Amino acid sequence: MRCRCALALAALLAALLAAALPAPHARAQQLIADLSSHLVAITTGFTGTDVLLFGAVEGPGDVVVVVRGPEERVTVRRKGRVAAIYVNKKEMTFAAVPSFYAVAASRELDKIAPAAERAREEIGTEYLRLIPEVERDPQTVAEYRAALIRNEEAEGLYAASVAQVSFLGARLFRVNVDFPANVPVGTYQVQVFLFRNGAVVGAQTTPLVIGKIGTSADLFDFAHRHAAAYGAIAVAMALLAGWLAAAVFRRV
């Protein structure tokens, strides 16, 4: 019994050791990237912002950047005519949909990587893995999936086109990631890939936090944490404002 325990312990130690030691061709060495800011603050005056992503590559290759917002459940509804009017008739819910999605690349994506590779890393809206909660026939799923992406693009939360990653010389690259005013809050994943001959040779993921800061954040927090008090204050404020307005304009 004791012998078996010791064996297991030794195996575990060996595994840990192997994991801690650098692999012969360390992927991270080929690519280094960082963001100009790891925190985007949504303040009362927020109208959208852009974050600079910059980095360097070792040797030739193409850089692809994928920005994904926190995942959410999204219900896609389809309108149909009932009597004379249009009403929501059918729906499909997708379980884990990125709330924000944008891609940037140094060249056209088709020339950088084959479809299989792009599908594996979910590069481009056409390769996003969107799975409906209830299984349906592929044609219907494709229709709702396209509608979901179309609507996200219309709201500016999915980038409709691929942004340009520009190289400064052979090694340094940079790209601006645009976030619109209606950007959802949460922890974003910024993935940077280095492609060479159609294969990923380096990859790095950097988190980016988008949060509400200042008065608007305090208000939002207060409204959710102390909902009853918030409601009471909203009512009191309106009563006071109404009374004040009447009092002021009585004398005019």
Place this chain on the structure above:
Amino acid sequence: MQIYLPIAEISANVFTLLGLGAAVGFLSGLFGVGGGFLMTPLLIFIGVPPAVAVSTQANQLIAASVSGVMAHWRRRAVDVRMGMVMMSGGLVGSSLGVWLFKHLSQLGQVELVISLSYVLLLGLVGLLMLAEAARAMLRQHRHIPPRPRAGRHPYWVRVLPLKMRFYRSRIYISALVPLSLGVFVGVLVAIMGVGGGFFMVPAMIYLIGMPTAVVVGTSLFQVIFITANVTLLEAVTTQTVDVLLALTMLIGGVLGAQVGVRASDKLKGEQVRALLALLVLAVAAKLLYDLVATPADLFSIARASP
């Protein structure tokens, strides 16, 4: 100047919001109505989520009703007893409406219900008002004195139980009538984000038979409590009351209303009512068109946290 609305979670121009508030305030001062029936669709139009638009409008209406009721209160033109009975019904109706609204949102049918209620109610009230104003203009044209109002209630109202005496209005009527009116208006406030004055005022005159002098004051009085109830319930259950949005619209609204009240002195009563009827019908027609016309995209999306 852009301002980020913390609850609506959209960025909007302050001057657009102030301007909307002022324009709707002007019309409400001119016509003596709350203007909720214009404000809620406009807010939805500029991108405020329907749930936030309705809840915030309820919050804003508290202030509008308080400032409106003050003048009537000083003139002793508020039937408090009647208002209390309506309010009891209104609290039940608005609580029911808040529950209904939440349930419909989950089903994805809330926008349809909002639009349909607007089209039906505004269409009906607009047509009735237009007909009434046209008759009044014709009468005046031909110098026919206005018909005296029938002092008696219809038979079905007279046989109802639980009769109460309302001294200020000098009427004796079953409490069930104002109570059920209150329930109905409560639902309207919670689902449509309107004060319901455009429906309540004629109902109080023709159905309950209240003297015109106390109708507006009493309607404003009871709606304060209903809108406060909706604001509280929405704040607690759905967190959709945006105080910043409410405050911005209020400022515009108060100023606009003052100008509107002064402008209304220059117009004749029937002209004002005819204009209001046309405005109400225009809103109804726009919403009806949106329901009937083929939408640009048949699909829409709704989000929920996982």
